[in-house]
Amino acid sequence: RLAEKLEPASRxxxxxxxxxNQIQMIPVDDVLFFVADEKYTRVQTAQQExxxxxxxxxxxxxxxPAQFWQIHRSTLINTRAIAGxxxxxxxxQLVAVKGRPEKLEVSRSYAHLFKGM
Structure with missing residues (x-):
C-alpha cells in the first residue's frame, strides 16, 4: 500500500x-475525525468543524496509519480521540469520541481494529 511506503516526512x-468564508490551516494532530459528506469531507476538531x-x-x-484508522468507508478517526x-x-460497534457527543459507527469490515480493546 502507498500509505506504508510514504516516508514519515511526507505525511x-x-x-x-x-x-x-475563511480558509484555515488546521494541524492534523488537532483533527478528531474526518467524515465524508457528499462532495466534501468534514474535518472535526475539538473547537470547530x-x-x-x-x-x-x-x-x-x-x-x-498508526494515528488515523479507517473505521467505515466514510470515516477516519484519530486514534488519540477514541474514548471507548x-x-x-x-x-x-460505535466509537465514542473524546469531548464530543458523536458516536461514530464502525463497519463490520473494520471491526477487527477493536478486537483487542
Missing amino acids: LKWIQASVG ALIRKPIKELLAELD IIRDERGR
Missing part, C-alpha cells in the same frame, strides 16, 4: 480547510 501535517474537498481515500494515503467502544442494541 500530511496540515489540512487546508474552509471554515465559513471545517470542510475540505479531498476524499477519504486520498486522505488515508497521506495520513499516518460502545455496542448498540443491534450489536453494532
Whole structure:
C-alpha cells in the first residue's frame, strides 16, 4: 500500500480547510475525525468543524496509519480521540469520541481494529 511506503516526512501535517468564508490551516494532530459528506469531507476538531474537498481515500494515503484508522468507508478517526467502544442494541460497534457527543459507527469490515480493546 502507498500509505506504508510514504516516508514519515511526507505525511500530511496540515489540512487546508474552509471554515465559513475563511480558509484555515488546521494541524492534523488537532483533527478528531474526518467524515465524508457528499462532495466534501468534514474535518472535526475539538473547537470547530471545517470542510475540505479531498476524499477519504486520498486522505488515508497521506495520513499516518498508526494515528488515523479507517473505521467505515466514510470515516477516519484519530486514534488519540477514541474514548471507548460502545455496542448498540443491534450489536453494532460505535466509537465514542473524546469531548464530543458523536458516536461514530464502525463497519463490520473494520471491526477487527477493536478486537483487542
